[in-house]
Amino acid sequence: MSEKKLTSYPKEKINILLLENISETAAKIFHDGGYANVVRLSGALGEEELIKQIKDVHLLGIRSKTKVTKAVLEAATKLQAIGCFCIGVNQVDLKSATHHGVTVFNAPYSNTRSVAELVIASSIFLIRRISDKNKAAHEGIWLKESKGSYELRGKTMGIIGYGNIGSQVSVLAEALGMKVLFYDVITKLPLGNAHRAHSLQELMQRSDIVTLHVPETKQTKELINESMLAHAKKGSILINYARGEVVDLPALRKSMEAGIVTGAALDVYPWEPEKNGDRFETPLQGMPNVILTPHIGGSTEEAQASIGEDVSDKLFHFLENGVTIGSHTVPELNLPPQEGTHRILHIHNNVPGVLSAINSTLSSHHVNILAQYLKTNEDIGYVVLDVDQELSAKAAELLREVKETIKVRMLY
Numbered sequence: 001m002s003e004k005k006l007t008s009y010p011k012e013k014i015n016i017l018l019l020e021n022i023s024e025t026a027a028k029i030f031h032d033g034g035y036a037n038v039v040r041l042s043g044a045l046g047e048e049e050l051i052k053q054i055k056d057v058h059l060l061g062i063r064s065k066t067k068v069t070k071a072v073l074e075a076a077t078k079l080q081a082i083g084c085f086c087i088g089v090n091q092v093d094l095k096s097a098t099h100h101g102v103t104v105f106n107a108p109y110s111n112t113r114s115v116a117e118l119v120i121a122s123s124i125f126l127i128r129r130i131s132d133k134n135k136a137a138h139e140g141i142w143l144k145e146s147k148g149s150y151e152l153r154g155k156t157m158g159i160i161g162y163g164n165i166g167s168q169v170s171v172l173a174e175a176l177g178m179k180v181l182f183y184d185v186i187t188k189l190p191l192g193n194a195h196r197a198h199s200l201q202e203l204m205q206r207s208d209i210v211t212l213h214v215p216e217t218k219q220t221k222e223l224i225n226e227s228m229l230a231h232a233k234k235g236s237i238l239i240n241y242a243r244g245e246v247v248d249l250p251a252l253r254k255s256m257e258a259g260i261v262t263g264a265a266l267d268v269y270p271w272e273p274e275k276n277g278d279r280f281e282t283p284l285q286g287m288p289n290v291i292l293t294p295h296i297g298g299s300t301e302e303a304q305a306s307i308g309e310d311v312s313d314k315l316f317h318f319l320e321n322g323v324t325i326g327s328h329t330v331p332e333l334n335l336p337p338q339e340g341t342h343r344i345l346h347i348h349n350n351v352p353g354v355l356s357a358i359n360s361t362l363s364s365h366h367v368n369i370l371a372q373y374l375k376t377n378e379d380i381g382y383v384v385l386d387v388d389q390e391l392s393a394k395a396a397e398l399l400r401e402v403k404e405t406i407k408v409r410m411l412y
Helices: 024-032 047-053 070-075 094-099 112-127 130-138 164-175 200-206 249-257 301-321 354-364 389-400
Strands: 016-018 038-040 059-062 081-084 103-105 156-160 179-183 209-212 236-240 261-266 290-292 342-349 369-376 380-387 405-410
Touching: 016 024, 024 038, 024 301, 047 070, 059 301, 070 094, 081 301, 094 103, 103 301, 112 130, 112 164, 112 209, 112 236, 112 261, 112 290, 112 301, 156 164, 156 200, 164 179, 179 200, 249 261, 342 354, 342 389, 354 369, 354 380, 354 389, 380 389, 389 405
Parallel strands: 016 038, 016 059, 059 081, 081 103, 156 179, 156 209, 209 236, 236 261, 261 290
Antiparallel strands: 342 380, 342 405, 369 380
């Protein structure tokens, strides 16, 4: 963080809002970098309240509950970036964020280990029917029996989605002596002795435990439905620590009542309460050998600290250098500091002629461009210009007048 003094905009005027009890690690990174105005709130904010709060905010940090809608982004006139301190970014209207030139970061890898460990722990609990025995013991019933209890060793773990978490589960499962079968729509290199299933149906038919690790898309909505559950191996277990919409819960209950699926663990649901203490309902409540947890798959001290560091670092380097590596909206650029220059960031609609207009405008006013970086995506372009110090203020003003400009920021 040796570059922290370069920023021309006074750091005391940068407002950072962190919601949903984001780790203190995140706030410390900004404080250590000289940013004093960091506000941490424990809960999520609804749309109306967030619109009120975000007017003067430059950086926003959220987790999974806060929804950053089009209306919120239209009210966020000073917003430069959003940090999603979690794996996903589906809680942000990415199209609107792109349109407004707001950079969106997340932490796709930081809680991988925590989720993978919980999958293995839940597998052991379910295959041994620990939840039923635990419930009986709490009710004063002694239920000492081996019927329906098995070892993981020698069983087949079926992994749907062989990405960061799925592949970690694969390694841990194999270390426990399990066979691993996986299915992914993208060709993936198997780890260890894992094998790829040719279809979801094959995976369901062969797996003793099925665990889901897929994103929430139109293609994955109710991926595990009544039709797919008809292919499930009798006596199998289903674990969903991915996204709530992926499993048709009434269909899963029906399968369990029929004795096909005999155990389930869920951490995510189609509908989830906004805050602790709110009423929660799901069709699987009261079912035997079912573990229900409140979306805590990645909620460990280690994971939250790692997420806090990962996302805050991305936000910090975006503020300090204009680096957008890991962005879901503004094109990715990694930029080294340039001594003896002033840096200007220019975000614009991706239409022909903008770069030419930028260069000709600056050239006609004798502004010397010492270095230039450009990256575009389907919607917008991101240009970083290092210019002569003497004319940098004039250059920034000129760039704001270029047609198709979305946002201009003098970085240092």
